[in-house]
Amino acid sequence: MTQIIYDGSYEGWLTAVFEIYEYKIKDVAFAKDENSNALLFSNTHFVTTDNAKADRVLNGLQKRLSNSGFSNLYYAFLSEMNQIEEILFQYVQYVLASPINIEQDFSNNNVLNVQKATHLTGRESHRMKAFVRFKLTKDNLYYAIVEPDCNVLPLIENHFKNRYADQRWLIYDAKRKYGIYYDLENVSTVEIQFDANSSSSKFLAEISDDNEEFFQSLWRNYFKSVNIESRKNTKLHIQHMPKRYWKNLTEKIPDLKSRK
Amino acid sequence: MVHERVMEKLAILADAAKYDVSCSSSQSTRKNQNKGLGDTGNGICHAYTEDGRCVSLLKILLTNHCIFDCAYCVSRKSNDIKRAAFTVQEVVDLTIGFYRRNYIEGLFLSSGIFDNADFTMERLVRIVKKLRLEENFNGYIHLKAIPGASEELLKEAGLYADRLSVNVEMPTEKSLKLLAPDKNHKDVIQPMQYLKNEIVGYKEEKKSNYKAPLFAPAGQSTQMVIGATQENDLEILGMANYFYDTMQMKRVYYSGYVPISYDNRLPAIGTPVPMIRENRLYQADWLMRFYGFNVNEIVGFDQPNLDLDIDPKLGWALRNLHQFPVDINTADLELILRIPGIGVLSAKKIVAARKFKKLQAADLQKLGIAYSRSKYFLAFASPFQLQKDLTSAQIKEHILNFQKSKYQNNFSNQLALF
Ligand code: SF4
Numbered sequence: 034m035t036q037i038i039y040d041g042s043y044e045g046w047l048t049a050v051f052e053i054y055e056y057k058i059k060d061v062a063f064a065k066d067e068n069s070n071a072l073l074f075s076n077t078h079f080v081t082t083d084n085a086k087a088d089r090v091l092n093g094l095q096k097r098l099s100n101s102g103f104s105n106l107y108y109a110f111l112s113e114m115n116q117i118e119e120i121l122f123q124y125v126q127y128v129l130a131s132p133i134n135i136e137q138d139f140s141n142n143n144v145l146n147v148q149k150a151t152h153l154t155g156r157e158s159h160r161m162k163a164f165v166r167f168k169l170t171k172d173n174l175y176y177a178i179v180e181p182d183c184n185v186l187p188l189i190e191n192h193f194k195n196r197y198a199d200q201r202w203l204i205y206d207a208k209r210k211y212g213i214y215y216d217l218e219n220v221s222t223v224e225i226q227f228d229a230n231s232s233s234s235k236f237l238a239e240i241s242d243d244n245e246e247f248f249q250s251l252w253r254n255y256f257k258s259v260n261i262e263s264r265k266n267t268k269l270h271i272q273h274m275p276k277r278y279w280k281n282l283t284e285k286i287p288d289l290k291s292r293k
Numbered sequence: 294m295v296h297e298r299v300m301e302k303l304a305i306l307a308d309a310a311k312y313d314v315s316c317s318s319s320q321s322t323r324k325n326q327n328k329g330l331g332d333t334g335n336g337i338c339h340a341y342t343e344d345g346r347c348v349s350l351l352k353i354l355l356t357n358h359c360i361f362d363c364a365y366c367v368s369r370k371s372n373d374i375k376r377a378a379f380t381v382q383e384v385v386d387l388t389i390g391f392y393r394r395n396y397i398e399g400l401f402l403s404s405g406i407f408d409n410a411d412f413t414m415e416r417l418v419r420i421v422k423k424l425r426l427e428e429n430f431n432g433y434i435h436l437k438a439i440p441g442a443s444e445e446l447l448k449e450a451g452l453y454a455d456r457l458s459v460n461v462e463m464p465t466e467k468s469l470k471l472l473a474p475d476k477n478h479k480d481v482i483q484p485m486q487y488l489k490n491e492i493v494g495y496k497e498e499k500k501s502n503y504k505a506p507l508f509a510p511a512g513q514s515t516q517m518v519i520g521a522t523q524e525n526d527l528e529i530l531g532m533a534n535y536f537y538d539t540m541q542m543k544r545v546y547y548s549g550y551v552p553i554s555y556d557n558r559l560p561a562i563g564t565p566v567p568m569i570r571e572n573r574l575y576q577a578d579w580l581m582r583f584y585g586f587n588v589n590e591i592v593g594f595d596q597p598n599l600d601l602d603i604d605p606k607l608g609w610a611l612r613n614l615h616q617f618p619v620d621i622n623t624a625d626l627e628l629i630l631r632i633p634g635i636g637v638l639s640a641k642k643i644v645a646a647r648k649f650k651k652l653q654a655a656d657l658q659k660l661g662i663a664y665s666r667s668k669y670f671l672a673f674a675s676p677f678q679l680q681k682d683l684t685s686a687q688i689k690e691h692i693l694n695f696q697k698s699k700y701q702n703n704f705s706n707q708l709a710l711f
Pocket of ligand 1: 359360361362363366367368369370404405406473
């Protein structure tokens with residue numbers, strides 16, 4: 034077994050795929066730099082991300098897949114599902130070995146696994162389009178904090194850019210410690226550090242626009258008013274809005290006044 | 294303080310609007326223009342209420358003052374409740390403030406009738422125009438067409454809103470007479486007819502001239518209240534079918550009646566909301582719209598009501614066992630769609646996946662179908678215990694035993710009513 038160590042990026046992984054073929058490496062396991070426990074393996078192979086190699090793999094795949102099949106690969110990669118690199122690698126082997134397009138071979142396990150991962154990312158990016166809650170600061174920035182399971186910011190950027198074309202906004206992934214920022218022209222990736230202070234209510238009150246707290250209360254109030262008590266269905270509610278998202282959902286956080 | 298007053302109005306006017314169940318924000322084609330605010334798309338549910346319904350739009354009444362006295366409505370004139378009215382500017386500010394924070398896809402604005410229909414409609418139109426023209430807002434707007442409003446106003450509404458709806462509320466004219474004496478069927482049907490013609494006309498024009506304005510690009514919809522009156526499902530679905538066919542409605546909504554009145558023409562307060570029936574009607578509605586079923590296959594004079602204990606597709610299959618078993622490796626898509634437990638997506642997957650190999654039972658389970666219910670209706674090429682010796686009643690019993698209905702609790706307390 035050879036451990037393939039790459040930088041965690043999609044291009045890095047594609048480079049790795051290229052080199053596995055190039056060096057005819059058999060039996061691989063993938064690891065990202067950070068948590069590699071290289072000692073467990075007798076063989077390791079370090080991959081330096083190389084866009085030319087990555088492109089060649091992409092070109093090969095593009096020839097054998099439909100447009101959606103091709104973009105599904107990227108979705109699957111972003112799912113960060115357990116062992117996604119291995120799953121995708123097996124799938125790519127199947128794609129490259131087959132004379133025909135295999136992406137609809139739904140009863141094949143490789144196809145099935147990749148589809149699961151794609152679905153996971155797709156669902157989460159849809160959820161993030163829904164669950165982002167912007168807050169307005171004094172200097173007219175709409176910012177939101179999210180903590181998605183999958184790495185979906187690259188997938189939702191265009192949606193927010195098209196929709197909120199006339200406001201500056203920032204969406205920050207607190208799990209992966211990076212954000213996307215729109216400056217009324219372009220979207221760029223930004224890295225910022227938040228510390229414990231930045232979520233304290235005192236700090237938030239200081240940076241917030243004067244009407245921010247009012248709009249949050251209005252929204253909570255609205256959320257309460259539209260509920261029909263005699264139809265209560267908590268199971269369905271939680272299925273649609275899983276609890277892990279609640280801490281960043283305005284309507285699920287009590288008013289500032291009632292907080293300690 | 295102004296803030297407190299707006300807060301109170303929002304509570305009153307959102308509460309009064311919530312019985313309109315439509316919350317769809319899809320099917321419009323409006324895009325962001327000139328780097329303004331907002332666009333429309335596939336429709337996003339930004340939140341879900343504790344009863345599990347989608348919150349996609351800011352759904353409010355402009356006012357709950359009303360000169361009419363429809364018995365099934367909380368805002369009826371004779372009801373002793375707090376009344377409130379938003380100003381035009383307040384609705385605009387709320388919509389924009391919510392939209393910019395990504396709380397909503399847009400606005401669903403309805404109103405009680407104050408003074409007269411035109412006066413009310415004019416105010417609604419003024420709000421939409423302000424949003425579109427002054428705020429450069431391109432998000433979704435669903436506007437209620439007030440029955441009896443003039444065609445000029447309906448036309449203006451259509452030019453700025455994405456969807457318009459006129460609610461029939463009562464499935465038959467008889468019930469409407471009984472419960473909404475101020476209204477008549479004509480006032481409801483006429484604007485629908487008018488809107489349909491305009492929608493079709495503008496769509497035609499758009500084909501030859503891309504600069505032609507949009508007119509209610511997300512079409513029109515309507516709502517029927519279920520369980521307040523005596524209609525059976527045959528009458529309700531027949532009416533829905535008429536709306537889809539003749540009025541080219543995008544959606545018909547079914548709203549299980551929530552008892553809100555001691556009026557003895559209506560179910561008493563405390564009567565459970567007919568949620569299973571409502572759910573079955575939606576399932577039947579889907580069969581008509583997406584599965585190629587004709588309304589007569591779902592309900593008929595011999596059985597005018599949907600089964601409550603099983604879904605309408607399974608009901609149809611059990612009445613038509615002679616059509617089964619279906620061989621998923623060879624049957625046409627239309628037939629596969631009719632197998633209980635197989636949805637539209639899975640049916641398409643089956644048709645795609647069978648090109649690679651002959652599908653077996655184990656493959657089907659991977660495709661995400663409800664195998665436990667579909668297995669009674671499937672034929673496989675390889676030896677497989679064909680289940681066709683079972684009678685309808687036996688199959689039904691097997692399936693019901695297997696699945697614990699999620700509505701079981703509701704179901705038992707509802708049965709007591711019949
Ligand atoms: S006209 Fe509309 S708001 Fe007025 S009572 Fe009838 S249903 Fe309610």
